[in-house]
Amino acid sequence: MRLIFAIILSFFLIWFGGYLWFLNELSLKKTNIDQKTDAIVVLTGRANRLNVAVDLLKNEFAEKLYISGVDEKVTRTELLDLLNISVDLAECCVESGNKATDTVGNAIETMSWSIKNDIKSIRVVTSLEHMPRAMVEFKRFMPNVTFVEHTVGSWRPDNLNYFNLSQEYSKYVISLLRSRASSQIYEDT
Numbered sequence: 001m002r003l004i005f006a007i008i009l010s011f012f013l014i015w016f017g018g019y020l021w022f023l024n025e026l027s028l029k030k031t032n033i034d035q036k037t038d039a040i041v042v043l044t045g046r047a048n049r050l051n052v053a054v055d056l057l058k059n060e061f062a063e064k065l066y067i068s069g070v071d072e073k074v075t076r077t078e079l080l081d082l083l084n085i086s087v088d089l090a091e092c093c094v095e096s097g098n099k100a101t102d103t104v105g106n107a108i109e110t111m112s113w114s115i116k117n118d119i120k121s122i123r124v125v126t127s128l129e130h131m132p133r134a135m136v137e138f139k140r141f142m143p144n145v146t147f148v149e150h151t152v153g154s155w156r157p158d159n160l161n162y163f164n165l166s167q168e169y170s171k172y173v174i175s176l177l178r179s180r181a182s183s184q185i186y187e188d189t
Contacts, residue, residue: 015173022169026128027155035148037062037121039114043106043134044069045127049152053125054083056150057093062123064093068109069100103130103175107137114145121146128153129168136175140182 040062042053050067057065070079080090097109114122122142126134128151138147 018173019166019169022132022172023165025132029128029131029151029155031150032148037123037146037148038119039064039066039117040123040125041066041068041110042125043103043130045130049125049127050083052150052152054085056123056125057089058085064095064117066110066113067094067096068106070096070098072098103133103137106134107141110138111141114142119145121148123148123150125150125152127151128155129165133168133172133175136172136179140179
């Protein structure tokens with residue numbers, strides 16, 4: 001019984017130490033606002049992400065905007081109304097995908113789109129706490145693409161939901177393990 005307790009306690013302490021590291025990394029994260037990319041990819045979730053991505057497109061940080069994970073029920077007209085952009089900009093530069101239902105799906109959907117459009121660099125727009133996991137998945141599926149992280153939201157310790165952050169950290173760890181396992185499989189073949 002003591003052995004089981006010691007193992008559980010050890011796993012918890014390792015997880016907790018990693019969680020503290022994760023919080024520290026989030027608090028230090030800075031957004032690169034100078035570098036231009038071939039495309040901007042925004043992961044749906046919160047409306048503010050879309051606003052930030054559209055502003056980046058309007059300010060010519062990239063020539064294309066891809067919105068990953070749009071609900072299947074949302075029409076293109078409804079999406080463009082939400083974005084509040086000109087018809088010309090929408091027609092030339094905005095595309096969306098509606099197959100993704102999670103972060104892995106976002107990466108796969110974006111990979112397909114980037115191959116089709118010969119995209120070599122992407123500015124990824126998502127929330128601060130979601131960015132580490134998004135980057136693991138995007139780099140796993142697109143190792144030859146250059147990524148620029150553009151976080152929405154900033155570190156505010158007085159306004160954080162540590163329970164939600166612990167869930168995001170746990171998902172991040174799972175993504176890391178999955179990424180490591182898939183890279184090991186490719187190395188062995």
